[in-house]
Amino acid sequence: MASITLIVNGKKQTVEVAAETPLLWVLRDTLGLTGTKYGCGAAHCGSCTVHVNGEATRSCVTPIEYCEGKTVTTIEGLSADLSHPLQKAWIQEDVPQCGYCQSGQIMSAAALLIQNPHPTDKIIDDAMRSILCRCGTYPRIRRAIHLAAGQKGGK
Amino acid sequence: MSTQPSLSRRDFIKISSVAGAGLLLSFYLPSKDELALAATGEAFAPNAWLKIDNDGIVTITVARSEMGQGVLTSMPMIVAEELEADWKKVRVEQANAHPTKYGSMSTGGSFSVRGSWQNLRTAGATARELLISAAAQTWGVDRSTCRAENGKVVHSSGKELPYGQLASTAATVHAPTGVRLKDPKDFKILGKRLPKLDTPSKVNGAAKFGMDIRVPGMLFSSIERSPVFGGKVKSFDASKAKATPGVRDVVQVDSGIAVIANSTWAAFQGRKELSVQWDEGQYANQSSEAIWQSLEEMAKSRGSVDDYEGDAESALAGAAKQVEAVYYAPLVAHVTMEPMNCVADVRSDRCEIWVPTQSPQQIQNEAARILGLPVDKVRVNVTLLGGGFGRRLQTDYGSDAVRVSKAIGAPVQVIWTREDDMQHDWYRPCTYNVLKGGLDKDGWPVAWMHRIAGPGSRGLVVAGSTPPYAIPNFRVDSHIKETGVPIGAWRSVGPSQNGFVVESFIDELAHAAKKDPFEFRRHLLSKSPRLRRALEVAAEKAGWGKPLPAGVGRGIAAVESFGSAVAEVVEASVAKDGSVKIHRIVAAVDCGPIVNPDTLEAQVEGGIVYSLSSVLKDEITIAKGRTVQSNFDDYRILTIDEMPKVETHIIPSTESVGGIGEPGLPPVAPALCNAIFAASGIRVRRLPIKPADLKKS
Numbered sequence: 001m002a003s004i005t006l007i008v009n010g011k012k013q014t015v016e017v018a019a020e021t022p023l024l025w026v027l028r029d030t031l032g033l034t035g036t037k038y039g040c041g042a043a044h045c046g047s048c049t050v051h052v053n054g055e056a057t058r059s060c061v062t063p064i065e066y067c068e069g070k071t072v073t074t075i076e077g078l079s080a081d082l083s084h085p086l087q088k089a090w091i092q093e094d095v096p097q098c099g100y101c102q103s104g105q106i107m108s109a110a111a112l113l114i115q116n117p118h119p120t121d122k123i124i125d126d127a128m129r130s131i132l133c134r135c136g137t138y139p140r141i142r143r144a145i146h147l148a149a150g151q152k153g154g155k
Numbered sequence: 156m157s158t159q160p161s162l163s164r165r166d167f168i169k170i171s172s173v174a175g176a177g178l179l180l181s182f183y184l185p186s187k188d189e190l191a192l193a194a195t196g197e198a199f200a201p202n203a204w205l206k207i208d209n210d211g212i213v214t215i216t217v218a219r220s221e222m223g224q225g226v227l228t229s230m231p232m233i234v235a236e237e238l239e240a241d242w243k244k245v246r247v248e249q250a251n252a253h254p255t256k257y258g259s260m261s262t263g264g265s266f267s268v269r270g271s272w273q274n275l276r277t278a279g280a281t282a283r284e285l286l287i288s289a290a291a292q293t294w295g296v297d298r299s300t301c302r303a304e305n306g307k308v309v310h311s312s313g314k315e316l317p318y319g320q321l322a323s324t325a326a327t328v329h330a331p332t333g334v335r336l337k338d339p340k341d342f343k344i345l346g347k348r349l350p351k352l353d354t355p356s357k358v359n360g361a362a363k364f365g366m367d368i369r370v371p372g373m374l375f376s377s378i379e380r381s382p383v384f385g386g387k388v389k390s391f392d393a394s395k396a397k398a399t400p401g402v403r404d405v406v407q408v409d410s411g412i413a414v415i416a417n418s419t420w421a422a423f424q425g426r427k428e429l430s431v432q433w434d435e436g437q438y439a440n441q442s443s444e445a446i447w448q449s450l451e452e453m454a455k456s457r458g459s460v461d462d463y464e465g466d467a468e469s470a471l472a473g474a475a476k477q478v479e480a481v482y483y484a485p486l487v488a489h490v491t492m493e494p495m496n497c498v499a500d501v502r503s504d505r506c507e508i509w510v511p512t513q514s515p516q517q518i519q520n521e522a523a524r525i526l527g528l529p530v531d532k533v534r535v536n537v538t539l540l541g542g543g544f545g546r547r548l549q550t551d552y553g554s555d556a557v558r559v560s561k562a563i564g565a566p567v568q569v570i571w572t573r574e575d576d577m578q579h580d581w582y583r584p585c586t587y588n589v590l591k592g593g594l595d596k597d598g599w600p601v602a603w604m605h606r607i608a609g610p611g612s613r614g615l616v617v618a619g620s621t622p623p624y625a626i627p628n629f630r631v632d633s634h635i636k637e638t639g640v641p642i643g644a645w646r647s648v649g650p651s652q653n654g655f656v657v658e659s660f661i662d663e664l665a666h667a668a669k670k671d672p673f674e675f676r677r678h679l680l681s682k683s684p685r686l687r688r689a690l691e692v693a694a695e696k697a698g699w700g701k702p703l704p705a706g707v708g709r710g711i712a713a714v715e716s717f718g719s720a721v722a723e724v725v726e727a728s729v730a731k732d733g734s735v736k737i738h739r740i741v742a743a744v745d746c747g748p749i750v751n752p753d754t755l756e757a758q759v760e761g762g763i764v765y766s767l768s769s770v771l772k773d774e775i776t777i778a779k780g781r782t783v784q785s786n787f788d789d790y791r792i793l794t795i796d797e798m799p800k801v802e803t804h805i806i807p808s809t810e811s812v813g814g815i816g817e818p819g820l821p822p823v824a825p826a827l828c829n830a831i832f833a834a835s836g837i838r839v840r841r842l843p844i845k846p847a848d849l850k851k852s
């Protein structure tokens with residue numbers, strides 16, 4: 001067991017778990033933040049994407065010990081009131097179907113927009129390629145990212 | 156609660172007041188398997204409710220599962236339309252499973268809207284008429300001088316009363332008989348692009364899927380299953396697993412060895428420390444090769460005849476030209492994004508379950524059977540589903556949780572890993588198809604023979620195999636083989652593989668007849684006007700016959716399934732290395748009256764992507780009695796950069812209401828393979844498409 005302190009959605013948290021426990025399960029099972037999803041446990045699907053120190057990170061393969069002293073943002077911390085431009089765009093384009101992959105999609109897109117506020121389709125594809133959606137919401141994801149970025153994209 | 160006698164002949168609505176605080180209508184929505192039952196006038200068991208409270212909030216409770224198909228929005232839209240409700244005040248709730256209270260709640264066969272259309276409208280219209288009567292009574296005027304509008308009743312003098320102020324009175328007024336439904340041309344809500352009611356909860360982490368359920372005192376469990384289908388535990392040693400930090404217990408259940416821990420991760424870790432000896436059973440050596448071989452062998456003889464007309468054999472023998480081909484449809488997995496899971500809390504005299512399921516009542520019955528409890532002592536709460544696609548019609552994940560909770564005497568969440576989910580799925584059947592077609596001297600088909608051999612059940616293997624074309628002599632016969640591999644319904648079921656076979660082979664016949672594949676089909680669909688219209692619209696919108704860039708081919712296919720007619724045109728090219736590029740997909744859809752065009756387009760796109768993953772990526776294969784693939788690296792799905800442009804054209808239609816969750820799927824595989832043929836001259840008869848087979852030498 002290890003004692004790890006990190007900042008989650010702006011709040012300091014200390015957890016007592018095995019040092020190699022993936023961040024995903026600490027968020028979900030220890031801290032009760034279930035918005036971050038388990039899809040594969042092996043860095044293949046992106047459903048578990050959160051920000052660690054501002055970078056899109058697959059929490060299913062990130063040991064909690066790596067997060068010591070770091071800042072973690074989950075979907076719950078993106079905005080308290082659906083006011084993040086991506087959340088607004090997601091609602092406007094009515095992106096989700098089942099919705100299970102969407103936390104990972106939005107967190108990945110949020111990291112993308114920090115690095116590149118006006119991405120082209122190609123840049124969106126490259127950043128979002130490994131975030132899987134079994135329901136096929138891809139065209140709407142693309143539209144919503146453009147909408148949030150406040151520009152029209154085109155290949 | 157006061158109850159008035161019901162008003163309709165079909166006896167499906169009850170009107171009552173909600174503890175003096177509003178109006179409540181309980182009504183009944185048939186499910187696919189229940190239509191026959193409903194027609195016989197079985198006892199009334201409502202499975203939907205419409206409540207209007209004194210604040211004017213309209214709450215619609217539906218006993219259907221939301222898995223992304225938008226049912227929790229489309230069903231309220233239908234009620235709200237007839238009710239003349241203010242959409243901003245409409246809320247939706249999901250009902251829990253109850254054996255008698257709810258009637259059937261099963262969600263499948265794209266049936267929710269098409270089976271409920273009439274009753275939902277009648278319920279909304281009944282409430283509307285009650286509110287009008289209540290207003291007329293309040294004002295002391297004739298009800299013919301009142302009309303309903305946007306959540307209010309308006310009198311011809313201009314005065315108005317909002318529904319909230321009328322709801323309690325409405326529960327007491329005399330019920331009208333023979334309520335009139337609105338003329339579709341007056342629809343204000345139906346046909347509109349309304350955002351789904353549950354979308355906000357899906358962009359901030361608030362939506363609760365089965366995985367997200369947390370119950371006080373709940374433990375987490377993961378089960379080691381027999382890697383071989385049908386295998387049983389011979390013996391096991393749990394000492395190392397039990398010593399794993401966080402692990403609380405290890406128990407044997409029907410499906411394997413369950414590790415129970417205080418976190419999911421600890422349960423996964425404990426599982427890795429288990430040592431289990433399996434009795435691998437009779438399928439220990441099962442393999443894909445052996446399955447294909449046995450299917451091929453079976454297909455040498457005539458199977459049981461599923462459908463026929465005329466005398467196909469003689470007509471084939473006498474045909475001017477004969478065409479033969481063998482088609483293979485692979486095993487494919489559902490792979491819902493949310494792996495299987497369930498929470499159960501078993502007590503000595505009752506049980507409560509939280510589960511993402513398409514079949515709450517089957518889960519309930521199964522739990523009652525396992526526990527020896529009366530069905531009404533089992534409560535099933537349906538959560539949101541992280542994808543269904545037919546996988547969640549099964550009950551195995553529910554039984555797991557019930558058994559583990561019973562064994563440890565505590566509430567528990569059983570989580571399947573992605574590997575469990577992929578390797579213990581109920582796969583779409585793999586089928587071996589022998590096709591024979593005969594053309595007359597003018598090139599029109601006179602004979603069609605289709606023999607299918609596959610595992611599972613006849614329904615899963617055969618459905619959707621009858622050709623929709625006017626061919627005077629045809630026969631479909633089939634063989635069913637037990638292989639040990641679990642087989643189940645996969646989004647769009649039989650038509651998903653038979654659409655590929657039938658629509659590819661008809662294309663072969665068109666080419667053999669040297670006729671244009673679109674015109675050929677069109678001619679043969681003279682007696683199926685609905686499908687023909689879809690075919691024509693798809694061709695027209697896609698610019699069928701117009702020149703394409705060099706190397707690009709166009710393919711077309713049309714399939715009627717789940718009450719809807721869908722035709723699709725695909726434009727595709729094949730690169731030198733054999734890789735396929737899809738440039739454009741045009742879909743034309745006739746699903747009758749439209750509830751929400753936005754949802755419809757999303758479902759058509761979703762169905763197309765779902766199919767393309769299985770057509771362009773990987774199949775499930777079996778070796779040593781086990782599923783070989785285990786995660787998204789060896790069973791890949793389409794990614795955003797591979798998503799083709801999809802244009803969906805909705806055909807205005809007065810046909811009866813069709814489904815939309817599934818019908819967009821069957822045409823895409825054959826339309827793509829037909830496009831590949833047009834582009835490259837190579838006929839794909841085996842899915843998934845392998846670039847190596849298309850590589851130009």
Ligand code: FES
Binds near residue numbers: 038042045048061
């Ligand atoms: S759950 Fe982490 S990438 Fe799939």
Ligand code: FES
Binds near residue numbers: 098099100101136223
């Ligand atoms: S919305 Fe269902 S997996 Fe993406």
